[in-house]
Amino acid sequence: MKQELEIRIVVIGNGMVGFKFCEKLLSKRKEGQNIALTVFGEEPRVAYDRVHLSELFAGKSADDLTLAKEEWYTDNGITLYLSDPVVDIDRDSKLVRSHHGHVVHYDYLVMATGSGAFVPTIPGVEKDGVFVYRTIEDLELIQTYARKAKRGAVIGGGLLGLEAAKALLDLGLQEAHVVEFASRLMPRQIDDAGSRMLQNQLESLGLHIHLSKNTQEIKGGDCIEGMQFADQSFLEVDMLVISAGIRPRDELAKIAGLETHPRGGIVVNNQLQTSDPFIFAIGECALAHHMIYGLIAPGYEMADVVATQITGGEKEFLPFDMSTKLKLIGTDVASFGDPFIEEPACTTVRYENKAKGIYKRINVSLDGKSLLGGILVGDAEQYNMLLQTCKNKTILPPDSEDLILGSRGGEETGAGVMSFPDDALICSCEAVTKGMICQEVNEKGHRNIEAIKKSCKAGTGCGGCIPMVKDIIAGTLKLNGVYIRNVVCEHFDYSRQELLDLVKMNGLKTYNTVLDTFGKGDGCETCKPLVASLLASLWNENILQKDRAPIQDSNDRFLANIQKGGTYSVVPRIPGGEITPEKLIVIGQVAQKYGMYTKITGGQRIDMFGAHLGDLPLIWEELIGAGFESGHAYGKSLRTVKSCVGSTWCRFGVQDSVSFAIEVENRYKGLRSPHKLKSAVSGCIRECAEAQSKDFGIIATEKGWNLYVCGNGGSKPQHAQLLATDVDKETCLRLIDRFLMFYIKTADPLTRTATWLNKMEGGLSYLKAVVVDDVLSIAAELESELQQLIDVYQCEWKEVVESPELRKRFSHFVNTPAKDPSVQFEEMREQKRAKEWV
Template sequence: MNSIRNIRIVVAGNGMVGYKFCEKLLARKKTEQHFEVTVFGEEPREAYDRVHLSEFFAGKSADDLSLACRDWYAENNILLLLSDPVVDIDREQKCVRSHHGHVVYYDYLILATGSGAFVPSIPGVEKEGVFVYRTIEDLELIQSHAAKSKKGAVLGGGLLGLEAAKALLDLGLQEAHVVEFAPRLMPRQIDEAGSRTLQNQLESLGLQVHLAKSTQEITGGDCIEGMLFADGSLLEVDMLVISAGIRPRDELAKIAGLETHPRGGIVVNNHLQTSDPNIFAIGECALAHHMIYGLIAPGYEMAEVVVAKLTGGEKEFLPFDMSTKLKLIGTDVASFGDAFIEEPTCKTIRYENKAKGIYKRVNVSEDGKTLLGGILVGDASQYNMLLQTFKNKTILPPDPEDLILGSRGGEEAGAGVMSFPDDALICSCEAVTKGMLCHEIGEFGHHTVDALKKSCKAGTGCGGCVPLVKDIIAGVMNQKGVYLRNVVCEHFNYSRQELLDLVKMNGLKTYGAVLDEFGKGDGCEVCKPLVASLLASLWNENILQKDRAPIQDSNDRYLANIQKGGTYSVVPRIPGGEITPEKLIVIGEVAQKYGLYTKITGGQRIDMFGAHLGDLPNIWEELIDAGFESGHAYGKSLRTVKSCVGSTWCRFGVQDSVSFAIEVEDRYKGLRSPHKLKSAVSGCIRECAEAQSKDFGIIATEKGWNLYVCGNGGSKPQHAQLLATDVDKETCIRLIDRFLMFYIKTADPLTRTATWLNKMEGGINYLKAVVVEDSLGIAAELENDIQQLIDVYQCEWKEVVQNPELRKRFTHFVNTPEKDPTVEFDSMRGQKKAAEWV
């Protein structure tokens, strides 16, 4: 005989949680461990999905609701004894005795006896036509009685009561009433305003709601005829479903002398052990943390905790989030977190739309940073998002009302499900995280909810997470799609980021070399400027040298911005927007000499338009002689660092913003990146330089500087987010170094920092971790890489002006010095303008 005895486990109860315990035990057990499992069930059926019980009336059969067929138990060597509840426990002998007299010895006994309907002691509850709503048998009785009934009522306006009321409607009763003792519906989940909204919705669907009604008596002879209330009124009904709450089935535990609570429930510790350490209680019969958890998710978690304990793991059952979302007769109802917390301990935002039957409430922490809880009635589409925001303590957007109203800018508040951290719990019933789902979808190709239900059981419990699971499927597929689209083009089967690493590792400096090594074919207008940008971001060599001129995009090709009619505009750098009168005069003289239209730009510099291609080198020669440098207005690179005048002149200024802006602009000038970069420095909190609309913006404080990143003006304005507070100049520069290089290395092509951040998983918190806290350990490398680029900076126009080979390419014709004779100008307000498009 084998010297290692099997561990004998008896499970009393074959409900959802009892079943889940078996399933998890099988999944977890180690090969050397052998369990001998016996399950006793009171009901005649194997465990079924009680959460979706009302679907029985919508056409689902008992088999449809079954969690596992009888064969499953047999195949897994589980002895299943149905219609045979455990009636006694001998704790001395460690054995149980069943109703049919089976005696089974155990090493561990799991009580999963669940709960029964709580039936208040109202005179007349024993009459025919009075039912509870708990089992398939109950439903069969209700169904057959409803066939001969006209008016039905449900006693209890809670979650289950409303489910039962829906059942009465489904069964075709002429009148369906809900009678609730409390002054509102679903008193445990929603507040009065929410209840009003729900009541309106339910009444519009034909349900009659009676609140604050205390039932004194159930009238009639053998059969129910009506309900008499404390206020003297009478409601005539010929059937009644009692759904006034649940009562834990703790009678067996009481008989065995285990500790139970006076108001019901088997008392358990954090390991779900009863007062007898070999006996556990899980599900609705257990009283953990002084409460009965009447939801499926905590029940499953309890099963998990016990399985962990029996298989040598160590896990505790912690107070469980009781957030719920359900659809009641077509109306969404959800509550999460602390739904009822009131001001002044929180800030409450309410939205009510009576016309549409929608009520929403969110409770936000006093500092406005985190979500504490909330209620949704009529439209719970944001539930999963809000729940995750609450659970992960995600920092809220500046206008928390966006959470329930949606951003009025047209985009969803927050960055969506893909911004959740990998350990965000998506399916709380089965403890499936976002990371696990992404893995199942991405690595194993489970692209449908059904496939995921099979592979990792997500969505198989309460089903509340299914919309979120769908979002994650879409998100992962989208990422894969984006990834595919992100392959540069038909010539390079790599993403920009991959290509950057390859080019860097191999030290490639020309387009031809990159195409030979990693591409195929002849290249095109997509991959050429992309590679050009990579080469510039890696080595910062003159973009027109070697074979690089013809791979530059339209503007970079001639270091100027091509304008209507084929002429170019010229923008010299004016760091921080500070310029001497002498330099202003030079710009005026050059513009006059070459007949250029002049305009002040949005970035505090001066743009000169209408230059012929052939004039560009001469124009720049004069500008460079006067001390100007290229402004890179043509490049995907640093444009301007705008500044307000700051403490040197302004009576409010607290720091010298102009000097810092000049320092920053000089540091990063010529830095090429996935898209253009704009910056600004403000000298005080009044923010005259509009730094919060820039890719990186700096605002002076009394103590130093605040650094903001990833803002944007343009077509999709977005406020920059705070990266660091009250830092000194050196720290500020170091953080910008890291931030810019991290952006350059990881952003998709032609993606501004704002979009880059929006797509980044974890958002600003992740960016902060990487840039400020160096969570990836790459800060030194980033600083080093950018310093190398800064060290080799040269004004590319100066190089062109001084290099005859480069300079000679700046002609319209290769066979004559003539200018393009087709260029035409019109005049306006004393200056020229480009002729209109034909």
């Protein structure tokens, strides 16, 4: 019988680094290597993403943060003990004993015990209402206590402390204070000027920030009531979160007689061995190169170093770059290289824009050739590029300020990411270099970010490198002579704009004729709705007629928004948000009759949810009978024109914004476009209708109207920009006509106006030149094309209700009038909601 050699490995700690070690070990295990892996975790949960802990307060669940399910451990033959810390290491017999009495022998022991919160010895720290911010359980305690608290404070103005302060605001506390001992926020990452900029940003969000404050005592009875500072000032609070730093969990190592540092941390060598060569320490419990690496990327690198050695390889842990980029409460903060080096040792270039909350600093070598380090606050878009330029000692452009300001006029600065050497580290979480990504593209034929993520894991950690990975993919393909043309899909070798022109010139009105004339194959879910949108933008015929129904996307197909469970929501148009009591009553009655959940939308209308497919024509028959029209909430088309009440009632209003909003909404209703369109009209400068967040927004002035364009709410908010000032109504509408038609004709599919403008060469000044000054002499054509669309507008729901042929398609089954029996609802606040999907 053949005896297989088994390596017994015990991991103490099931945090992020401990988990990563297991993952790396499994992937590095060689043929014939038999590994018995046992993991002890102190917490009751399997490993979770502690970096994104605060997202628990932003709607994520504990499960969302989980790195692997318990089955993962079972499937991979790992023995996992949770809620069971190791209490004793017997180094002579090479075994560990756990709290629950498990005794496990090891050949190699890996300590990944992490760190705990550092709690300073302040009198009163034991009082109720004082918390630390470290585990899911800590956050649950904070959450519960916050329900009855009004004023909260955080000790510590570092990364974690600021996150904790944001969490207090998110939990609904009226006041959140940050108390920092040092004279600036994030003292280890950014300089005074950057810190002041960050402080301004945070204060504008409602955080109260106290610097150079030494907390002397926590006052109160059983519960905290306030904080007494050394400068005799006092802050009344009813809860406190301490986030003043971390303390490596080295107590077990001490008991076991391993060498630890007086200020904390298990001392390790470059192989990450402790003073016992069979015991390794990784992550925040380890003291390597005389420091504790309190970031995730070096922790993962440590896991890799130990896993490599145990499986027979050789690898050392080298001093790790501590450059970081993070988003603090919506504000980018980044530092890289040597952020603090000062003149005369270098040349420093600083840029400060208080209005926008941006601070940038780069430290350039005295010969002007290389980048030594820097700091970015408020806008860290250039971080990856700067970091790589710094690390790879790339030669700088003659005007080094171009690095942070962008080149003003002329060509792009440098050759970008493709100028980096192959060993430039792009994804520091997963240690993927530029060369590895190029190889994936060249040899394995991966051409998009999803494929790269799957094959080499780049971009799967913090995600910060994804834009660079995309650039590398595109750059490598380009080097190979693959020209990236923005074509629709495998069925159409044209861009959207090209196809629109072709369809128009040939007067095509059905999908099959377009496909037969300009495409190949049988179409797909990308080109079908795209062509559907073109046909609607060109001819404005009913989208469900001829062969057009089955080419519409999910919502357009049944002129309603498909929701969880397969029911639909119904939104009648309420132009400008103005509605009579009689019409309100009809909506109530219809909703009641068909058992629908009702909610006011953000666009000043009413959404009714939970309509069965078969009920849609009946519902609309009643709504149309009462004078309603389709609201096109399902379409890539004009949604709403929001308004404030304006000069008819408001004591500040200077124009009648409601009347104008109704006119605008009725003018552009049903207009199909590359993406949805939103608008608003405000009656005065106070801007209550939020017109500057819309695709086109109008604000009343004493003399007329100001027109703003290309604003956006949603995932990437952007303010609209001023296109015309003090124009009268007619001019305003004419400019909007031109603007909309120009957008419809030139934008890429599913591109909002904001992104369209961002990509437009020449930006706003070019858009102005075309729309206002008519430099291309196309204004008359744009206006007349839009007028044609307006002239043929019909309420598409009215057409459906009146057509037995179209109505017939609104049924879940083709062979019975029954409704879908699988649809289920749950009760909630006296209405219903869709059953949660699994």
